[in-house]
Amino acid sequence: MRCVIARFPFELTKSGVLETMKGVKPEPVAGESVTIGRRQYPVKQVGAVITRQDRRDFSAREVVRALTLLGFVCRPGPKAAPAHVGLVQQASALLGTPTAV
Numbered sequence: 465m466r467c468v469i470a471r472f473p474f475e476l477t478k479s480g481v482l483e484t485m486k487g488v489k490p491e492p493v494a495g496e497s498v499t500i501g502r503r504q505y506p507v508k509q510v511g512a513v514i515t516r517q518d519r520r521d522f523s524a525r526e527v528v529r530a531l532t533l534l535g536f537v538c539r540p541g542p543k544a545a546p547a548h549v550g551l552v553q554q555a556s557a558l559l560g561t562p563t564a565v
Contacts, residue, residue, distance in 0.1 A: 467530035469515050470522035476514065478534045484514050495541035496524045498531050507531070507538065 467474050485500045488509075496507040508519045511527035528538045556562065 465530075465533060467533070469511065469526045469530060470517055472515070472517070474515060474530075476530060476534060478536070481510070481514055481531070481534060481536070485510065488513055496528060497539050497541070498528070499537045499539075504539075 465476055467476050482500060485503075485505065488505075490503050490505045491509050493504055493506050497504050498507050498510055499505075500510065507524045507527045510531065511517070511522055511524070512519050515522065532538055
């Protein structure tokens, strides 16, 4: 299947991605991830391996779109809590008062 990642066209197949990622050790997942075989990989790692491009050259969204079309399961990264919630909880703990957030 023809996919455009970082303005470059690539002919990707599910079997080709599986073969390329065989033997590649997954990095710790902090953001979006994709399941390839029985392993969970960061999307940017897979994009860098299959395109041989620097991770700064493409977005995770481009890789997720291509991998999803090939039939791989992609998962979103963890959602960050609003920064003010953590600060309120910390201040309340220091003051010894209950939080009402």
